[in-house]
Amino acid sequence: MLGIIGAMDVEVEKLCAMMEQVETQTAAGMTFHQGTLQGKEVVIVRSGIGKVNAGICSQILVDRYHVEGIINTGIAGSLRNEVNIGDIVLSTTAVQHDMDATGFGYALGEIPQLGAKEFKADETLLKLAEKCCQKANPDIQTFCGRVASGDQFVSSRDKKDWIRANFDAYCTEMEGAAIAQAAYLNRVPYLIIRAISDKADDSAHMDYSEFEAKAVEHSVRLLLAMLKEL
Ligand code: ADE
Numbered sequence: 001m002l003g004i005i006g007a008m009d010v011e012v013e014k015l016c017a018m019m020e021q022v023e024t025q026t027a028a029g030m031t032f033h034q035g036t037l038q039g040k041e042v043v044i045v046r047s048g049i050g051k052v053n054a055g056i057c058s059q060i061l062v063d064r065y066h067v068e069g070i071i072n073t074g075i076a077g078s079l080r081n082e083v084n085i086g087d088i089v090l091s092t093t094a095v096q097h098d099m100d101a102t103g104f105g106y107a108l109g110e111i112p113q114l115g116a117k118e119f120k121a122d123e124t125l126l127k128l129a130e131k132c133c134q135k136a137n138p139d140i141q142t143f144c145g146r147v148a149s150g151d152q153f154v155s156s157r158d159k160k161d162w163i164r165a166n167f168d169a170y171c172t173e174m175e176g177a178a179i180a181q182a183a184y185l186n187r188v189p190y191l192i193i194r195a196i197s198d199k200a201d202d203s204a205h206m207d208y209s210e211f212e213a214k215a216v217e218h219s220v221r222l223l224l225a226m227l228k229e230l
Contacts, residue, residue, distance in 0.1 A: 001034075001041045002230070003067035004223065005057055007074050007175050010212065012046040014220045015073075019044065027060050034065065038227035043067065047175060050151050051096070054175035058182035069125060069189045072179045073223055075215040076147070076171035077154050077200025077208075079164045084196065085211045087140050088218055089171040090129050091147040091192035093118040094180035097163045097172065098150035108166055111181065118146065119180035122189030128226055129193060136225035137218050145170030147192050149177035155204035163200075172200050195219040 006012040015037065016022070022035035030053075034043045043065045047057035054072075061067045076089060083089065095109045095118045102108055110117040126144065133142040148169035154160055163172055176192040183190035195215035198207035 001043060001065055001067050003058070003061035003065060003070040004042055004044045005047050005054065005061070005070060005072045005175070005179060006044070007047055007049050007054070009046060010216050011074050011219070012044055014216065015044050015223065018224070025064070027064065028056050030057055030060070032060070032065070038224060040227045040230055042227070050174050051149060051178035054178040055182050058179045059186070062182070062186045062188060067188060069122065070179055070183055071125065071223065072176050072190070072192045073219045074173060074175070074194055075197040075212060075219070076173035076194035077160070077198045077204055078171055078196045079148070079160060079169050079200060083143055083170055084141065085198065085207060086214055086218060087196050088133055088137065088142045088222060089147065089194045089196065090126055090133075090142065090144045091121040091176060091180070092126065092144050093120050094147045094149060094177035094192060095167050095169065096150060096177045096181075097148040097167055097169075098152060116184065119177065119184045121180070121191045125189060125191035128229060129191060129222060132225040132229060133222050136221045140218060143170050147176045147194065148172045149174060153204070154200040155202065157201045160200045171196060193219050193222055
Protein backbone atom coordinates (compact mmCIF):
# COMPACT_ATOMS: atom_id res chain seq x y z
CA MET A 1 0.00 0.00 0.00
CA LEU A 2 1.23 3.44 -0.95
CA GLY A 3 0.45 6.51 1.16
CA ILE A 4 -0.36 9.74 -0.68
CA ILE A 5 -0.38 12.98 1.29
CA GLY A 6 -1.70 16.29 0.02
CA ALA A 7 -1.80 19.37 2.19
CA MET A 8 -4.99 20.89 0.85
CA ASP A 9 -8.51 19.87 -0.15
CA VAL A 10 -8.10 20.68 -3.84
CA GLU A 11 -5.17 18.32 -4.20
CA VAL A 12 -6.81 15.42 -2.45
CA GLU A 13 -10.37 15.90 -3.79
CA LYS A 14 -9.32 15.23 -7.37
CA LEU A 15 -7.54 12.00 -6.49
CA CYS A 16 -10.24 10.74 -4.14
CA ALA A 17 -12.91 11.30 -6.81
CA MET A 18 -11.10 8.76 -9.01
CA MET A 19 -10.65 6.09 -6.31
CA GLU A 20 -12.56 2.81 -6.17
CA GLN A 21 -13.58 0.61 -3.23
CA VAL A 22 -13.04 3.42 -0.79
CA GLU A 23 -13.15 3.01 2.96
CA THR A 24 -12.54 5.99 5.18
CA GLN A 25 -11.18 6.26 8.69
CA THR A 26 -10.50 9.34 10.75
CA ALA A 27 -7.52 9.89 13.03
CA ALA A 28 -6.07 13.08 14.50
CA GLY A 29 -8.78 15.01 12.66
CA MET A 30 -7.56 13.69 9.30
CA THR A 31 -9.66 11.52 6.97
CA PHE A 32 -7.79 8.59 5.45
CA HIS A 33 -9.28 7.26 2.18
CA GLN A 34 -8.18 3.69 1.55
CA GLY A 35 -8.94 2.02 -1.77
CA THR A 36 -7.61 1.56 -5.28
CA LEU A 37 -6.46 4.15 -7.78
CA GLN A 38 -5.33 3.04 -11.24
CA GLY A 39 -5.63 -0.49 -9.86
CA LYS A 40 -3.09 0.13 -7.08
CA GLU A 41 -3.77 -0.03 -3.35
CA VAL A 42 -3.44 3.45 -1.91
CA VAL A 43 -4.41 5.49 1.09
CA ILE A 44 -4.95 9.16 0.35
CA VAL A 45 -5.15 11.82 3.03
CA ARG A 46 -5.23 15.57 3.45
CA SER A 47 -2.70 16.31 6.16
CA GLY A 48 -3.53 19.97 6.58
CA ILE A 49 -0.89 22.63 6.20
CA GLY A 50 2.43 22.73 8.02
CA LYS A 51 5.14 20.43 9.28
CA VAL A 52 3.42 19.22 12.45
CA ASN A 53 0.32 18.07 10.54
CA ALA A 54 2.51 16.43 7.92
CA GLY A 55 4.61 14.57 10.52
CA ILE A 56 1.56 13.28 12.42
CA CYS A 57 -0.11 12.24 9.19
CA SER A 58 2.97 10.30 8.03
CA GLN A 59 3.24 8.44 11.32
CA ILE A 60 -0.41 7.37 11.12
CA LEU A 61 0.20 6.08 7.58
CA VAL A 62 3.07 3.98 8.91
CA ASP A 63 1.41 2.73 12.11
CA ARG A 64 -2.13 2.04 10.89
CA TYR A 65 -1.68 1.32 7.21
CA HIS A 66 1.87 -0.07 7.16
CA VAL A 67 2.53 1.86 3.94
CA GLU A 68 5.51 0.75 1.87
CA GLY A 69 6.12 4.26 0.58
CA ILE A 70 4.84 7.83 0.92
CA ILE A 71 4.33 10.31 -1.90
CA ASN A 72 3.65 13.93 -1.08
CA THR A 73 1.93 15.84 -3.86
CA GLY A 74 1.13 19.50 -3.95
CA ILE A 75 2.25 22.95 -4.89
CA ALA A 76 5.25 25.09 -3.99
CA GLY A 77 6.94 28.43 -4.51
CA SER A 78 9.89 28.49 -6.92
CA LEU A 79 13.31 29.52 -5.60
CA ARG A 80 15.03 29.72 -9.00
CA ASN A 81 14.58 31.86 -12.08
CA GLU A 82 14.53 28.87 -14.41
CA VAL A 83 11.78 27.09 -12.43
CA ASN A 84 8.57 28.59 -13.76
CA ILE A 85 4.98 28.59 -12.57
CA GLY A 86 3.40 25.28 -13.68
CA ASP A 87 6.73 23.39 -13.74
CA ILE A 88 7.30 20.39 -11.49
CA VAL A 89 10.02 19.82 -8.90
CA LEU A 90 10.79 16.26 -7.78
CA SER A 91 12.72 16.00 -4.53
CA THR A 92 16.24 14.61 -4.52
CA THR A 93 16.49 15.61 -0.84
CA ALA A 94 14.40 17.64 1.61
CA VAL A 95 15.53 20.14 4.27
CA GLN A 96 13.81 22.25 6.92
CA HIS A 97 14.74 25.88 6.34
CA ASP A 98 13.25 26.94 9.69
CA MET A 99 15.28 24.46 11.77
CA ASP A 100 17.90 26.60 13.51
CA ALA A 101 19.77 25.08 16.46
CA THR A 102 22.96 26.95 15.59
CA GLY A 103 22.96 28.26 19.17
CA PHE A 104 23.54 24.66 20.29
CA GLY A 105 26.40 24.30 17.83
CA TYR A 106 24.48 22.52 15.05
CA ALA A 107 24.61 23.49 11.40
CA LEU A 108 21.70 25.57 10.08
CA GLY A 109 18.91 23.17 9.12
CA GLU A 110 20.41 20.26 11.06
CA ILE A 111 17.96 18.34 13.24
CA PRO A 112 19.56 18.14 16.69
CA GLN A 113 20.60 14.68 17.88
CA LEU A 114 19.61 13.06 14.60
CA GLY A 115 22.83 13.65 12.70
CA ALA A 116 20.83 14.62 9.64
CA LYS A 117 20.31 17.91 7.87
CA GLU A 118 18.55 16.57 4.80
CA PHE A 119 16.63 13.45 3.90
CA LYS A 120 17.25 11.64 0.65
CA ALA A 121 14.27 10.73 -1.50
CA ASP A 122 13.79 7.23 -2.86
CA GLU A 123 15.75 6.72 -6.11
CA THR A 124 13.24 4.33 -7.66
CA LEU A 125 10.25 6.62 -7.09
CA LEU A 126 12.30 9.59 -8.29
CA LYS A 127 13.34 7.86 -11.52
CA LEU A 128 9.80 6.69 -12.19
CA ALA A 129 8.40 10.18 -11.62
CA GLU A 130 10.99 11.71 -13.92
CA LYS A 131 10.16 9.23 -16.64
CA CYS A 132 6.38 9.68 -16.27
CA CYS A 133 6.52 13.47 -16.18
CA GLN A 134 7.51 13.85 -19.80
CA LYS A 135 4.54 11.72 -20.86
CA ALA A 136 2.01 13.14 -18.41
CA ASN A 137 2.96 16.82 -18.72
CA PRO A 138 4.78 17.31 -22.04
CA ASP A 139 4.37 21.10 -22.04
CA ILE A 140 6.23 21.87 -18.84
CA GLN A 141 9.72 21.43 -17.41
CA THR A 142 10.57 18.91 -14.69
CA PHE A 143 13.42 19.57 -12.25
CA CYS A 144 15.02 17.20 -9.76
CA GLY A 145 16.42 19.06 -6.77
CA ARG A 146 16.30 19.90 -3.12
CA VAL A 147 13.00 20.92 -1.52
CA ALA A 148 13.13 23.36 1.44
CA SER A 149 10.19 23.19 3.84
CA GLY A 150 9.21 25.46 6.72
CA ASP A 151 6.17 26.69 8.59
CA GLN A 152 5.97 29.82 6.49
CA PHE A 153 4.33 30.91 3.24
CA VAL A 154 7.34 32.56 1.62
CA SER A 155 6.31 35.80 -0.03
CA SER A 156 9.25 38.17 0.12
CA ARG A 157 12.32 38.50 -2.04
CA ASP A 158 14.59 38.67 1.03
CA LYS A 159 13.34 35.44 2.56
CA LYS A 160 13.42 33.70 -0.80
CA ASP A 161 17.03 34.77 -1.37
CA TRP A 162 17.97 33.70 2.17
CA ILE A 163 16.55 30.19 1.69
CA ARG A 164 18.19 29.84 -1.70
CA ALA A 165 21.56 31.07 -0.40
CA ASN A 166 21.57 28.81 2.67
CA PHE A 167 19.96 25.65 1.29
CA ASP A 168 20.43 25.77 -2.49
CA ALA A 169 16.89 24.44 -2.97
CA TYR A 170 14.62 24.48 -6.03
CA CYS A 171 11.32 25.20 -4.31
CA THR A 172 9.79 25.93 -0.93
CA GLU A 173 6.65 24.58 0.70
CA MET A 174 5.34 23.69 4.13
CA GLU A 175 5.21 19.91 4.59
CA GLY A 176 7.64 17.91 2.45
CA ALA A 177 10.68 17.75 4.75
CA ALA A 178 8.52 16.78 7.74
CA ILE A 179 7.19 13.84 5.73
CA ALA A 180 10.77 13.09 4.69
CA GLN A 181 11.93 13.08 8.32
CA ALA A 182 9.08 10.78 9.38
CA ALA A 183 9.90 8.50 6.45
CA TYR A 184 13.57 8.47 7.43
CA LEU A 185 12.80 7.62 11.07
CA ASN A 186 10.50 4.78 10.00
CA ARG A 187 12.74 3.56 7.16
CA VAL A 188 10.04 4.08 4.55
CA PRO A 189 10.82 5.41 1.04
CA TYR A 190 9.37 8.77 0.13
CA LEU A 191 9.13 11.26 -2.73
CA ILE A 192 7.89 14.85 -2.89
CA ILE A 193 6.19 16.00 -6.10
CA ARG A 194 5.51 19.73 -6.22
CA ALA A 195 4.07 21.84 -9.02
CA ILE A 196 5.02 25.51 -8.89
CA SER A 197 2.17 27.91 -8.10
CA ASP A 198 4.22 31.08 -7.47
CA LYS A 199 7.71 32.51 -7.28
CA ALA A 200 7.85 32.83 -3.46
CA ASP A 201 8.46 36.59 -3.79
CA ASP A 202 6.37 39.72 -3.37
CA SER A 203 3.89 38.55 -6.03
CA ALA A 204 3.43 35.12 -4.41
CA HIS A 205 0.00 35.74 -2.86
CA MET A 206 -1.50 36.94 -6.14
CA ASP A 207 0.12 34.29 -8.33
CA TYR A 208 -0.72 31.53 -5.91
CA SER A 209 -4.47 32.09 -6.14
CA GLU A 210 -4.33 32.44 -9.92
CA PHE A 211 -2.14 29.42 -10.66
CA GLU A 212 -2.98 27.00 -7.86
CA ALA A 213 -5.54 25.04 -9.92
CA LYS A 214 -3.21 24.61 -12.88
CA ALA A 215 -0.36 23.49 -10.64
CA VAL A 216 -2.57 20.96 -8.88
CA GLU A 217 -3.62 19.57 -12.27
CA HIS A 218 0.01 18.90 -13.19
CA SER A 219 0.88 17.07 -9.98
CA VAL A 220 -2.32 14.98 -10.13
CA ARG A 221 -1.63 14.01 -13.75
CA LEU A 222 1.88 12.92 -12.87
CA LEU A 223 0.77 10.86 -9.91
CA LEU A 224 -1.82 9.01 -11.97
CA ALA A 225 0.78 8.21 -14.62
CA MET A 226 3.15 6.90 -11.93
CA LEU A 227 0.53 4.66 -10.34
CA LYS A 228 -0.16 3.09 -13.72
CA GLU A 229 3.50 2.07 -13.97
CA LEU A 230 4.02 0.91 -10.38
N1 ADE B 1 3.17 26.68 -1.30
C1 ADE B 1 2.93 27.29 -2.48
N2 ADE B 1 3.61 28.44 -2.57
C2 ADE B 1 4.31 28.56 -1.41
C3 ADE B 1 5.19 29.54 -0.89
N3 ADE B 1 5.48 30.63 -1.59
N4 ADE B 1 5.71 29.34 0.34
C4 ADE B 1 5.40 28.24 1.05
N5 ADE B 1 4.56 27.28 0.63
C5 ADE B 1 4.03 27.44 -0.60
